[in-house]
Amino acid sequence: MKTLLTLLILFAATPAWAVDEPVGADARWNDLHQAIFGDRVIQDGGDKIRLAAPARALDAALVPIAVTLMDGQPVKSVYLVVDNNPSPLAAHLTFGPAADTRELTLRIRVDQYTPIHAVAEMADGKLYGTAAFVKAAGGCSAPAGSDDEAALRDIGHMKLRFAGRYAPGKPLQAQLLIRHPNFNGMQMNQVTRNYTPAWFARTTDVTFEGKSVFHLESDITLSTDPAIGFGFIPAGPGRLTVTVRDSKDISYKRTFDVPGPAS
Amino acid sequence: MLSSSLTLSRRRVLLAGLATYLLPFIGRTHAAATQMMLTQVAPGIYMRRGLDADAAPQNDNAIANIGFAVGTTAVAIIDPGGCLADGERLRTAVRATSTLPIRYVIMSHAHPDHIFGAGAFIADQPTFIGHYRLPEALARRGTYYQHGLDSILGPERAGPVVPPTTLVHDNLELDLGGRILVLTAHGVAHTDSDLSIFDPQTRTLLPADLLFVERIPSLDGSLRGWLKELGTLKTVDAHYAVPGHGPIKVRWPDAAIDEERYFGVLLRETRQAVSRGVGIDKAVATVGRSERERWKLFDDYNGHNVTQAYKELEWE
Numbered sequence: 291m292k293t294l295l296t297l298l299i300l301f302a303a304t305p306a307w308a309v310d311e312p313v314g315a316d317a318r319w320n321d322l323h324q325a326i327f328g329d330r331v332i333q334d335g336g337d338k339i340r341l342a343a344p345a346r347a348l349d350a351a352l353v354p355i356a357v358t359l360m361d362g363q364p365v366k367s368v369y370l371v372v373d374n375n376p377s378p379l380a381a382h383l384t385f386g387p388a389a390d391t392r393e394l395t396l397r398i399r400v401d402q403y404t405p406i407h408a409v410a411e412m413a414d415g416k417l418y419g420t421a422a423f424v425k426a427a428g429g430c431s432a433p434a435g436s437d438d439e440a441a442l443r444d445i446g447h448m449k450l451r452f453a454g455r456y457a458p459g460k461p462l463q464a465q466l467l468i469r470h471p472n473f474n475g476m477q478m479n480q481v482t483r484n485y486t487p488a489w490f491a492r493t494t495d496v497t498f499e500g501k502s503v504f505h506l507e508s509d510i511t512l513s514t515d516p517a518i519g520f521g522f523i524p525a526g527p528g529r530l531t532v533t534v535r536d537s538k539d540i541s542y543k544r545t546f547d548v549p550g551p552a553s
Numbered sequence: 554m555l556s557s558s559l560t561l562s563r564r565r566v567l568l569a570g571l572a573t574y575l576l577p578f579i580g581r582t583h584a585a586a587t588q589m590m591l592t593q594v595a596p597g598i599y600m601r602r603g604l605d606a607d608a609a610p611q612n613d614n615a616i617a618n619i620g621f622a623v624g625t626t627a628v629a630i631i632d633p634g635g636c637l638a639d640g641e642r643l644r645t646a647v648r649a650t651s652t653l654p655i656r657y658v659i660m661s662h663a664h665p666d667h668i669f670g671a672g673a674f675i676a677d678q679p680t681f682i683g684h685y686r687l688p689e690a691l692a693r694r695g696t697y698y699q700h701g702l703d704s705i706l707g708p709e710r711a712g713p714v715v716p717p718t719t720l721v722h723d724n725l726e727l728d729l730g731g732r733i734l735v736l737t738a739h740g741v742a743h744t745d746s747d748l749s750i751f752d753p754q755t756r757t758l759l760p761a762d763l764l765f766v767e768r769i770p771s772l773d774g775s776l777r778g779w780l781k782e783l784g785t786l787k788t789v790d791a792h793y794a795v796p797g798h799g800p801i802k803v804r805w806p807d808a809a810i811d812e813e814r815y816f817g818v819l820l821r822e823t824r825q826a827v828s829r830g831v832g833i834d835k836a837v838a839t840v841g842r843s844e845r846e847r848w849k850l851f852d853d854y855n856g857h858n859v860t861q862a863y864k865e866l867e868w869e
Contacts, residue, residue: 348856352864354834431857434693449868453830467867515864
């Protein structure tokens, strides 16, 4: 995967800036399809996968994305591709046995007008895809955040917000926040002509009592302070463990109690 | 001189008209490219009212309030403008008013509408002054802004990123001769690199984008930080202020009321959304709606502001 991402960065290094028309969008997606999935066919995911993204990015540094998978599908993993970003493969999330696969949210950076593709890989290996279009943000908005001090100071801190309480065998939604600057390594210092080195969350693993909820491989397209919304099915009372490993090979680990039933 | 005879009769003066004929700008057909309208907001302080719009091919990104201050020995540029062409027009206007050297170019923060005109002043060899965090901000975003502006205006009009040569850590006094400008570096507020300027002689405060009037503020730093810095600025003993956007002369501190109220709404309603588990995608459509009729460009920026506020407040 590391090699693949590097290849994608190289071949996507000359983006057409701030173009608001989908010129060449199909050709680009064909190239990306080939690079990521090879000759595997992607079928229309109309009744299996949905992708929600704002028509216009309100903030280039933080565009909320939601992937919805129809109930009862044996989904193995989800790919998120932001076609016109410098590193288009934003995320590949593989579900574990403790996952509730129905909804997944992420926050991404969008450099310019871009199609976004979400592709679900089923247990039988078949691929189903869908797409949305996001127009670039206007004004002072930029894909790099304004203030990374908090992210650097508190790097590795996490918050986990549960949408409810534990009930045996019932799915529960949660939102994970990770303090990390997720530097994309592509901004040149105008004075020194050097690039700020990339430093980003590369893998995130969430387990419930030792059983995998998901394994996420991510990249510089995730926003500063990556946020991941996911569902899981707690078989009993217990704890979620989150392990993040970044591109400097530093690991951050936190454990959270799943809130018990109201007494 | 030209300016004094005009300003005696009218406060609003067309400064650059004559000079434009004398300089090689004649080939330009662009109406905006030939003259810049400035108002003398206080004795020796001239400001241009920016358009209430976003950067577009026809407007040269001339959307910020920019201008200059004149002393007896030097001129200071108060934000060089939204692109090279905007900066060139400002320079022409300065030259129509004063022959004193342009010794300082103050860059209030990293946003392109305020500083991309800096390239027009390089030949004057001024000191380019910015917040101590401005170089870092330009390192992160300068290239992106440049490409964005290039694509809207064309590279020849957009201009280069000019890094500051002198940094302000807390305060800095600039002596223009008979006039001292006091520059203050603020904590994270509108952006992470905001400077304000105070002219004690005329009791004029120039908070740049720490103050928006009529046009909705754009949040690109910290909501709580901005409220804090606004509180500090309100204690400055100024009669008038020149906002970064909006009317170029407003009463101080009265003119901060609208901005403060909007931030209060943003703070309260975003906190509510976070605590109720309302996602950021839904919060952008619900937070701050009561302010919609009170601001120009509300629909273009409120969602952005909510996004910024949300990602700050969800860590509380």
